[in-house]
Amino acid sequence: MLAYILRRMAGMVPTLLIISILIFFIIELPPGDYLSNQIDQLRAQGESASIAQLEFLRREFALDAPFWERYAVWVGLWPGPSGHLNGILQGNYGWSFEYSKPVDQVVSGTLLLTVVLNFATILFVYIVSFPIGIYSATRQYSWGDYGFTFLGYIGLATPNFLLGLILLFLMNEYFGVSIGGLMAPQFVGQPLSVDKMLSVLAHLVVPTIVIGTAGTAAMIRRLRANLLDELHRQYVTTARAKGLSERKVILKYPLRMALNPFIADIGNLIPSLVSGSVIVSVVLNLPTVGPVLLGALQSQDQYLAGFILLFVAVLTLIGMLVSDILLAMLDPRIRLGQETAS
């Protein structure tokens, strides 16, 4: 088991390398950089006093170096202008030009909530889709099954940010509750208290549902299909013929078989959940990395955007790692090093 985990983690290194190159390439795509745009602007206004300072800053951040050197400095594989390794690997996440602060100070408050929100969403998807999937499969073509299938289609078709918008409107219209933000306005700036925690929790429920709906719908469909496949197998008939209780028949064998793709799938689902959390946070005004990323992209604050993109990607990779480890615990074939046929 340990060997499997180590092997799996070693496999992440080249992936991370390629992802970081890709992300750095993307954030460098817009012509110029934050500082050179600033310099152009100042030049256009005829101010020359602060240009020299900005030019100095450009050199300081190695913005005039070639692409690969800038990348290596950013990651921390190459000594920066200061003369020693000082990049992401060393814990320096870069400088946010817009906030004039180190990136980690800008995002520090948002990272934890991002992780919590995504974790809660995954948990939500599991907890909701699992019983409903079993119910739908064991009572195929019942009214409940049709109802959940229909709800699932609606859930898949409604983009999560629109769902957020609609819920925001409905809650405000009919219950007079504002579900935007992290907590009710009266708690902002207040010291930590039970009421405040409750308010935060209440405000986290809606985003979790909004982000998780599409994923839940997909998982229900998948679990239902998997379980139905298994339920038609001969061993189930055998088990029934031998007089096992219906509950035992389902839980003991077919469910375990169907669980396998169910867990593997959550790995495929994580990227879209993380995607969803970014945009839903913007709509619901949650202090996660989503709104910060949007602002950073709009103002071309490249290191801030780059760090957030990298963070989101790493979060996804860790999620997939966890789902793979769970899968390995469940399925000895994977644990013992055989690739399952896809």
Added chain:
Amino acid sequence: MRERERVDPFRNVEPLPDRFTDAAPFDPSDVERLTPEQERYFQASQWRIIWWRFRRHKIAVASLVVLALFYLCVPFAEPIAPYDPNGRNAEYLFAPPQMPRVLHEGGIRAPFVYPLTAELNLETLTWEYVEDRTDPRPIRFLCLGDAYTLWGVLSGRFHLICPPEGATMFFAGTDRLGRDVFSGLIHGARISLTVGLVGIAISIVLGMFFGGIAGYFGGIVDTLIMRLIEILRSLPELPLWMALSAALPVTWPPLWIYFGITIILGLLDWPGLARAVRSKLLSLREEDYAKAAVLMGASPKRIIGRHLLPGFSSHLIASATLSIPTMILGETALSFLNLGLQRPAISWGVLLNEAQNITVVTIYPWLMAPVIPIIIVVLAFNFLGDGLRDAADPYKA
């Protein structure tokens, strides 16, 4: 060899006296006569069978019809929409939706609307709109209204429906500049509905190319491409879409931005298709008919084009249909976040951009109207894709 085969081994055997032997030539198909339906089925082409199977899916067929109706808006948005979607009505800012009605004072009439009059509420300093319930104004059909230029060449004033004489007709209300939301929806279909098609075309080309070379060459090329696909699939799409479209220069004209966005959407979508192409190619390569073609000396081009491609093109179309909604939603999300298209270009996402602010939405909920066509179209594409996927493999069960 030939000579020997023709010789009847029983030529010298006398028929047994107590058995009857028919001297008439034996027709093997006599054993199992095919009904005309079976005959028709066995002789039909693959695509014909797919169509027959698809037709059995009532929901999928209905979705196809719905989508066809929506797609009518793409070439004919101008004559269908009652107003110019960018035309401002300064007297009707944030006007509420006017319902088309047929009942007036207990009697049925031709479709009409009640005219709106705006009054300034001096206490709250907002415009309040009052319907004049005594004065039904009939909606005009097939009439002359706002001038437009169709496809950049035909100029005309002909509309399917027009507002009544001397009154307005905002089926879905107006926005902060008094622009008709309903006309915006019809014009927005043009971009929102084509973005998915162009994007999927790019994605299919990329997917077939990468999946094709991975499946055909195998070995190190296959490993590298599969690794790349794995990495791309593990990345959250939306943040990357956001970053890429933020990189599009703001100075670009809307048409360029449009193509830029479709390329961005297509660029990140191909891995799924490539993987499907590759695995299909790998399994089809082992089929007997493919081996037979190789043994008969067919060129790789002919084998791929003639024997392998038809085997998975139906699958490809089905899975492509299922990823069109992702692209439509992607464009909507980007435009909603101000990272995609902007006025004067109109898409459903651009329209939703007006609804970004929750206070605006609570007071003027009709600004969320684009949500309805988006959900309908996405649902329809999902049902259509499901139907196609079930029909795609006509020889299976």
